[in-house]
Amino acid sequence: MKVTFRRGLGVRGKARLGLVARLSARGPESIAGLAGSVDVSRQAVTKHLHVLSDAGPVRGFRRGRQHIWELEPGRLAKARDYLERIDAQWDVALERLEQFLPDE
Template sequence: MVNLQSPVLDRTFAALADPTRRALLARLDAQGGVSVSDLARPFPVSLPAIMKHLDVLSDAGLVTRKKVGRTVTCQLKAEPMEQAMNWLAKYERYWTEQLDRLAAFVEDDSWQASPASPSSAASKRRRKKSTKPGPSRKK
């Protein structure tokens, strides 16, 4: 039986589920070590809210923080995402196979080459002609 319980994987996906946290990770990826206040600046939420998001990312192992004096600097740590990528890769193979089968079906012209049956022309719906309006009811 496959063990589907993985606390590391659960924390990683939970951390990545929020768009603000994904944006924080993207900024850390682009800029490297960034202070918390600089990291929080472009977001329309308070600094304590950003700190809570960073706590979730830290608990998932996706961010490390280092304090020098009064400045806390954050750094991206992408290793926990490797397990998530491995888990997703299994499903990528499945969808690749399914899409390849669909492409082969669509590119196959044999299903279009069959002549229409004689009854198909007779069974097409014909457009109704409009009729004159009936007499209106008087009260």
Template structure:
């Protein structure tokens, strides 16, 4: 019996972790952590990228379910999708728990063989 989440959870988590594996995307998520919606202009500030480049990274984050895009008139705003990050953290916690239990069993087995 595996403690790992079902395959669907693993696939979703892998998409999130792949999207977060890019330093620019990780920096964008960091900027969005205040929970407010930010325009592309706000998010582009301080990056060595064009707004189009930032938009490309935001689209990758959106595809992974990490950000939400909302269009109001001519403005597009992005905000963080906390549930996706919470689910990914829960996935990591599950994997961590499995490894802790596996290593605990190994430690017990090694202790028995030393005696």
């Protein structure tokens, strides 16, 4: 899985994280509902959701006239598995490092 880190996310990153957290806590929701949960315009929420959709953690679909957004469980599971592997690698690396450090 390719993971990309971008510098300078700033407020935009916080808004996107807030949208993901809201979808995680409440399930699928319309843009209007999501816009009420963050301190940005509906247009900005729409843009953030499209960026998140391109990255993979959310997906949108039509329900009548509304555009509904939800988390993409498969992509989140892949991200979780990747982070668990990285966590295990760090544990091994730290154990090796402890072998070289003097005892106090």
